[in-house]
Amino acid sequence: MRNKKISNAAVGRIVLYYRTLKTLEQSGEKIISSGKLSKLLEFTPEQIRQDLSYFGQFGVKGVGYDVENLRRSLENILGLKYSWNLAIVGVGNLGRAIANYKAFPGMGFFVNALFDVSKDLIGKKINGVKIYDSENLGSVAKRKFIDIGVITVPEDQAQKVVNVLVDVGVKGIWNFASTKIFVPPEVSIVNEDLAVGPTALSYNLSKK
Amino acid sequence: MRNKKISNAAVGRIVLYYRTLKTLEQSGEKIISSGKLSKLLEFTPEQIRQDLSYFGQFGVKGVGYDVENLRRSLENILGLKYSWNLAIVGVGNLGRAIANYKAFPGMGFFVNALFDVSKDLIGKKINGVKIYDSENLGSVAKRKFIDIGVITVPEDQAQKVVNVLVDVGVKGIWNFASTKIFVPPEVSIVNEDLAVGPTALSYNLSKK
Known part of the structure; x- marks a missing residue:
């Protein structure tokens, strides 16, 4: 191999x-x-x-x-024999949905930290995982050995959050913000695009 | 063409x-x-x-x-010159995230109805769109000319919900439940799989 x-x-x-x-x-x-x-x-x-x-x-x-x-x-x-620590940044609806996704632990993906700016959320837990203040993103991500950062913050916050994660050595970014994110060559990024699914349906339906 | x-x-x-x-x-x-x-x-x-x-x-x-x-x-x-009516079935975190997705209207995708079984949710609105009782899924979907059903219910409810939508003539299914859904040949289905993104990162990170 x-x-x-x-x-x-x-x-x-x-x-x-x-x-x-x-x-x-x-x-x-x-x-x-x-x-x-x-x-x-x-x-x-x-x-x-x-x-x-x-x-x-x-x-x-x-x-x-x-x-x-x-x-x-x-x-x-695919590296599925390893396990990976995920941090979700942005505990909105999408962040919560990912935090609650049941198939992840069985595949070796463990959500170990959540981050948000809202004072109402900080300190609470989702699925047993604590929500930290985004102010402390870098230090907590480092302490929790985060491998993959899940970006579910608003578009205008995404690059800033990614920069903090990259600075403390996070090597994988799973980006849901619909904006172009820049990462250094040693960091891997996967961009999700929610519009692909319905557009595929639009194609099929317009042919009927 | x-x-x-x-x-x-x-x-x-x-x-x-x-x-x-x-x-x-x-x-x-x-x-x-x-x-x-x-x-x-x-x-x-x-x-x-x-x-x-x-x-x-x-x-x-x-x-x-x-x-x-x-x-x-x-x-x-791709049929992007048309507009399409979407119904989201299951107003959990993922359903809410999709209901709030800002890029859809600009692409011709309009969320026109939400459905849930929870008495606490029925009658409320998200982004100006009403949450209906899932009991009335068929009749409301028909009345609202729904083209695409977005399936964000638990796995064990997904096929039942799809059957109701298909029976009233819905021709597109966007499925987020991680279970195999059967539809007749005249219906198009797109299955989303949240595990693809992190697995791609797992591959890249395991090579580092």
Whole structure:
């Protein structure tokens, strides 16, 4: 397995490959052809081959992929054997929804700190996790060994918050603010865009 | 322009192409080569060509794409010239976050009704939109000409709610419940998976 740097988009695709393989494995499939995988995943076989080729040779020509082996390899590649500490900055509706997301602990994602500016919220807990004053973001994030900062503050606060997290060594940013965020090259960022889902529906409905 | 049925994954990619072209256009770019577009979008040139080829011939060999023309074409293709009525079923944190999402009206997405089972919520308003009793989901959705149902109820309620919406003619489902939802072929569904973002970060961080 090589450790090449690949794009966020490619990692996003590998996450989808991983989840599909897990479902296949649970339903008892042993081998899957690249053609069938392509159909299930809705990417071209070339795209899938190119993405997987970053990590080595998985498929056997004319046979396909061993479902369990490939699932295991992708799990390792994705770092899902580790656990990660998350801090959510901005305890609005979206921040709360993420703090309450049940599937995260089982995948190794642990929300360890919440931050907000509101005096009414500071000191309270959500799902057993304390809400800290955003004033102390840097020092608390450092003390709690935060790996990933979840940005659910208003747009005009997002870059400021990210800068504080990056300064204390946070290496992953999951950004929900719809604004362009700048991070140094050693920091990874994933930008969420709530508009993609309904736009895909808009496409499908306008064809009816 | 042909009206072929394409996959949700392909539509998702076209939404990304559209948003990137819009940014390019706003920054004054007139023409973009397929190589540069591929690099920006993080998909192979083959994948982009294949996706766009569903709708006709856009690029000029050896020159590239006309940014404004392609953006306009994709806007039409995606149905963004229409407006769509959304109903959010389940007024928890995620439902509230979506009800308050500021970018939607500008894209033609209008939240016209909210639904919940909680007696404390029914009759109240969020962002000027009334919360109705989920008991009346079918009749209110019909009366309000709902196009897209946003599913933010607990997992075990999701299929039941979708069935009611489908029965009164709702043609689009935006599902946030982490469970497999079945819809008839004439209904489009987009499933959101909150775990993709942090898993992409897990990948990047485990390589550091």
